[in-house]
Amino acid sequence: MNFRSDLPVKNPIRNPIRNPIRNLVRPFTMGHRLLAALLIGCFSLAALWLPARPAAAAGCTLTAIVWEGYTDPSFTKTFEEQTGCKVKATYAGSSDEMFAKFRAGGGRTYDIISASGDITERLYKAGLVRPIDTDKLQNYSSVFQSFQGGKWNTFDGKPYGVTFAWGPNVLVYNTKAVKSKPQSWDILFDPAYAGKISLPDNPMTIADVALWLGRSDPYDLTTADLAEVKQTLLELRPNIRKFWTTAGELANLFQSGEIVLAHAWPLTYTQLSEAGFPIDSVSPKGKLTGWTDSWMISKNSRNPEVAYQWIDYILSGAGQKGVIEVTGYSGATTLGAEAVGEARAHELFMDDLSLHSQINMWQSVKNYDQWVQLWNEIRS
Structure with missing residues (x-):
């Protein structure tokens, strides 16, 4: 995925160590037996003091x-x-x-x-x-x-x-089903894609919707802000086929033809691209989490x-x-x-990190319980 195009020993030799105790303990004389016992005790004490192996x-x-x-x-x-x-x-x-x-x-x-x-x-x-x-x-x-x-x-x-x-959360689409390259997240609301899109099953998606609505800080939302986000998600709900939980699951949704558009991680684009699937992605400027x-x-x-x-x-x-x-x-x-x-x-963007500064990176949300409640209402 090109973000910029969318934005200005050989086997070790076994060498068993000879056991000095086994060589010393021979049934010859009592002296040998006493010496062996003494050495065994010394080795036991040493084991207690030697550092453990990693x-x-x-x-x-x-x-x-x-x-x-x-x-x-x-x-x-x-x-x-x-x-x-x-x-x-x-x-x-x-x-x-x-x-x-x-x-x-x-x-x-x-x-x-x-x-x-x-x-x-x-x-x-x-x-x-x-x-x-x-x-x-x-x-x-x-x-x-x-x-x-x-x-x-x-x-x-x-x-x-x-x-x-x-990295950013991106808009991924089937290039055979979506003929023109999307310019914004608005395409998710197009009635032509009813039942054909997927969103991540994650309350943090609320931040994305807040950005679409023009909020400057998508992680600091009032009760009124959340109400507007909820209404927007309700309007989008008829177009949502499924809320995905893993990139692999999302890739399967594309391959089965169930969906043609998704809010996704770049990983899904990478997986599908390597599989030869007709897929592309865009990163709408200024509207990225x-x-x-x-x-x-x-x-x-x-x-x-x-x-x-x-x-x-x-x-x-x-x-x-x-x-x-x-x-x-x-x-x-x-x-x-x-x-x-x-x-x-x-x-x-690993040479100048300019994209990193443009992304509204996930962060802690003070009223997160409200976000979870709203999200559960939408996904149900």
């Missing part, structure tokens, strides 16, 4: 709850081979689902979470995540300067997350050091390139920009 070396499992595509096997396999630690990921369809599942285990079920800006503060205030020690990340200095200490993951002057990806995603580590993580290794890997050129190629999202490090090449980095 969890990864023991074949650990790093658990994560993430947005789709962020732990794709195409690049996760390299990390697993390097560390000996398996990555077990659960995909979430919305920030609310992600937060609920992460909190349900008291922060013990998952080691890490790929949190968007609308729940980072909630995770922090709930005491579920730990501050990030950036000294443990060799690649942290490559994170774009404006992303270090970002307001979306820095609280009380401390970083609680590390930014690794970002989006997300800046951060890795956050559970306060009760069983594998915090491996979590740091994972984050550092994703910040690397290989990690960033992997995420970008799978999702079509923009990366967050200079190493990533170098890995994908100058042209691709330019397409994704």
Whole structure:
């Protein structure tokens, strides 16, 4: 997806160590037996004092709850081979689902979470995540300067997350069914597409509608504002075939012919484009919401050091390139920009970040309970 076009070891050798105890314990003399017993005791004491081997070396499992595509096997396999630690990921369809599942285990079920800006503060205030020690990340200095200490993951002057990806929510359409390239979100209301569009099943979509209505801050809405948003969504409701929860589900809706237009993530465009489906997307200028995603580590993580290794890997050129190629999202490090090449980095605004400043990035909403109530009324 081109955002700019829409906007101005070989196998290790087994070398078993001879067991000194087995060689010493021979049924010859009492002296030999006493000596063996003494040595066994010494080895036992030494085991108590020697440092434990890293969890990864023991074949650990790093658990994560993430947005789709962020732990794709195409690049996760390299990390697993390097560390000996398996990555077990659960995909979430919305920030609310992600937060609920992460909190349900008291922060013990998952080691890490790929949190968007609308729940980072909630995770922090709930005491579920730990501050990030950036000294443990060799690649942290490559994170774009404006992303270090970002307001979306820095609280009380401390970083609680590390930014690794970002992007806009876009308008995706079937080029065979929609002949002319859409110029605005207004096309979603066209009666010609009744029952043929899809929206994300996420209360944050309310912010998009607020932008369509001309609100300058789509995350600071009064009761009157919400009432207007509700009326607009009710008018749009006849055109909505289904509310999607994952990019894969949305791609299936396009391929089955159930829909021809959708408010979507770039990931769906990438998936369908690679499958040869007639798909394109536009990013209507000035009317964009989006997300800046951060890795956050559970306060009760069983594998915090491996979590740091994972984050550092994703910040690397290989990690960033992997995420970008799978999702079509923009990366967050200079190493990533170098890995994908100058042209691709330019397409994704990784060279000047001008698109990032134009997107109304997801953030915490003070009256979010009202947003959830409104959304439940619309989707029912």
